[in-house]
Amino acid sequence: MKTNDGQNQVQSLLEKKYQNGFLSRGEKVIPVLLFLMAAVSVVTTIGIVLTLIVETFTFFKQISIAEFLTKKDWYPFSKTDASYGVLPLLVGTLKITLIASITAVPIGLAVAIYLSEYASERVRKLMKPILEVLAGVPTIVYGFFALTFVTPLLRAIFPSLEMFNAVSPGIVVGMMIIPMIVSLSEDALSSVPDSVRQGALALGATKWEMTWRVAFPAALSGIMASIVLAISRAIGETMIVSIAGGSTPTASLDLTTSLQTMTSYIVQVSTGDAGFGTTIYYSIYAVGFTLFLFTLAMNMLAQRISRRFREEY
Amino acid sequence: MALVAFKTKEKKINEQAPVERQTVYSTKKCNLWYGNHHALKNINLDMKEREVTAIIGPSGCGKSTYIKTLNRMVDLVPNVKTSGAIEYRGRNIFSKDFHVEELRTRVGMVFQKPNPFPKSIFENIAFGLRIHGIKNKKLIHETVEKSLRQAAIWDEVKDRLHDSAYGLSGGQQQRLCIARSLALEPDVLLMDEPTSALDPVSTLKVEELIQDLKEKYSIIIVTHNMQQASRISDKTAFFLNGEVVEYDDTYTIFNNPRDHRTEDYITGRFG
Ligand SMILES: Nc1ncnc2c1ncn2[C@@H]1O[C@H](COP(=O)(O)OP(=O)(O)OP(=O)(O)O)[C@@H](O)[C@H]1O
Numbered sequence A: 001m002k003t004n005d006g007q008n009q010v011q012s013l014l015e016k017k018y019q020n021g022f023l024s025r026g027e028k029v030i031p032v033l034l035f036l037m038a039a040v041s042v043v044t045t046i047g048i049v050l051t052l053i054v055e056t057f058t059f060f061k062q063i064s065i066a067e068f069l070t071k072k073d074w075y076p077f078s079k080t081d082a083s084y085g086v087l088p089l090l091v092g093t094l095k096i097t098l099i100a101s102i103t104a105v106p107i108g109l110a111v112a113i114y115l116s117e118y119a120s121e122r123v124r125k126l127m128k129p130i131l132e133v134l135a136g137v138p139t140i141v142y143g144f145f146a147l148t149f150v151t152p153l154l155r156a157i158f159p160s161l162e163m164f165n166a167v168s169p170g171i172v173v174g175m176m177i178i179p180m181i182v183s184l185s186e187d188a189l190s191s192v193p194d195s196v197r198q199g200a201l202a203l204g205a206t207k208w209e210m211t212w213r214v215a216f217p218a219a220l221s222g223i224m225a226s227i228v229l230a231i232s233r234a235i236g237e238t239m240i241v242s243i244a245g246g247s248t249p250t251a252s253l254d255l256t257t258s259l260q261t262m263t264s265y266i267v268q269v270s271t272g273d274a275g276f277g278t279t280i281y282y283s284i285y286a287v288g289f290t291l292f293l294f295t296l297a298m299n300m301l302a303q304r305i306s307r308r309f310r311e312e313y
Numbered sequence B: 001m002a003l004v005a006f007k008t009k010e011k012k013i014n015e016q017a018p019v020e021r022q023t024v025y026s027t028k029k030c031n032l033w034y035g036n037h038h039a040l041k042n043i044n045l046d047m048k049e050r051e052v053t054a055i056i057g058p059s060g061c062g063k064s065t066y067i068k069t070l071n072r073m074v075d076l077v078p079n080v081k082t083s084g085a086i087e088y089r090g091r092n093i094f095s096k097d098f099h100v101e102e103l104r105t106r107v108g109m110v111f112q113k114p115n116p117f118p119k120s121i122f123e124n125i126a127f128g129l130r131i132h133g134i135k136n137k138k139l140i141h142e143t144v145e146k147s148l149r150q151a152a153i154w155d156e157v158k159d160r161l162h163d164s165a166y167g168l169s170g171g172q173q174q175r176l177c178i179a180r181s182l183a184l185e186p187d188v189l190l191m192d193e194p195t196s197a198l199d200p201v202s203t204l205k206v207e208e209l210i211q212d213l214k215e216k217y218s219i220i221i222v223t224h225n226m227q228q229a230s231r232i233s234d235k236t237a238f239f240l241n242g243e244v245v246e247y248d249d250t251y252t253i254f255n256n257p258r259d260h261r262t263e264d265y266i267t268g269r270f271g
């Protein structure tokens, strides 16, 4: 019979496979290949960190760690009395980060809550791609937006504001990280099950009471993680501050004057003509390493937070 | 007739001294559409206070839709249209000046799947009080304990009030959700298949609880379990394809139904 033939054929083909050891060679190679790829990225990361550490050490052979940490001036370019106190760069970074957070956190959370709890399906479908485009804009574009639009606007309102200042780039860095907060917080809110929301509404809670006292706390771990990640992005932001913030390292807390952050100092030296092997050259590694510790701490904090507050539904 | 199996419940109401029971819910010519789908068709039902009303019927006949209409949770579904009236103690629940929040505070609801908040056991119960502006700590503590006792779960949770409600078993979570509703001292308790996700022991506990609660509350319960309906309810409504086929004393429905479709359904001869 024909069907019987067909069956025998399948059987004999399978028989061949059994005899060849069943699994193709590819099945064994794939995990090795995947491991190699993973290894490349790990090795690269280790390489970068090692370079950073080695060059930082070279810097600290010339300038003491104590000077780096305690001196209050950053004058690396001074020929007569150069000073390498990192404080002004830290203050610059913190000023920008603070203004960016004050701008981004309330707006980002409001938009996330609006999208997840209030917006209609249509609005949500419209807003999400717009936010994604916003997140994809190169930071240099944000930088020029800060310098040529936000700064003049702010100076029209506050004439005492200098051309280069902390407020304008701070606000624009905030605008840059808003999509990140919105997107991650919205994900966290959407993953709160509707049954929990209904439980609150069925007790006579208004929509806002339900959102604020049930949905928001339930999503808190994801929301906090999104904020910390966004802030660590703000700490590392370079272009916007280099363009609109000026290049004057200062430990002053004045927000209206020119400043310099850790990243914009690195850009300044990298694009300038500091010769290889000079103290200035090595200083960018020391500053870079400080920055690395900062963002590493922030990322670890984000992970801690999301583990700490995790709610299972 | 082959209905003897359900003769467990005697006609209690007639044995008791006649009490004047007021109508809590009066449904008048109520229709409901999900888009074009006509899910409730000309429903007319009167429900009395301090009675247990069971709603039975095959899957998809509109039981959940009806019970969700009673506290307007059905409003959350987009494109829902209603007509007719449902009067809660004489007030039309669809009227503009009856806020859903007030209705849902007066009328509690227990869902098919337990849905505690991701908060502590204590905060789950206190939540309702807090959103309604009750701040008195002593009152909150007392109410939490009282509600948990009423829901027959106090002894199981009294030493872990500040642990997450998610650490409780399914049956405990469901009783917690009942306690959560009771904290607001509702007039009516709506329950949509509250025991369908529970094991027999937890089911029994919830059923006993319902028997206790009917001293104070009116209870409307959807169930697929015929024994359960006959054990715990005073009145039973049989729904079919969005219509009420028969509504009567539970004893009558299970022993002497007027409509042959009711009989077919409760004897299991129905598709
Ligand atoms: N959100 C909705 N949108 C559209 N149609 C719905 C919706 N919910 C229910 N329906 C429809 O309305 C009808 C009644 O549904 P309902 O959930 O009230 O049935 P039920 O009697 O509770 O069934 P079950 O016993 O399975 O829970 C069904 O035909 C269902 O498909």
Ligand SMILES: [Mg+2]
Residues within 6 Å of the ligand: B063, B064, B065, B192
């Ligand atoms: Mg249902």
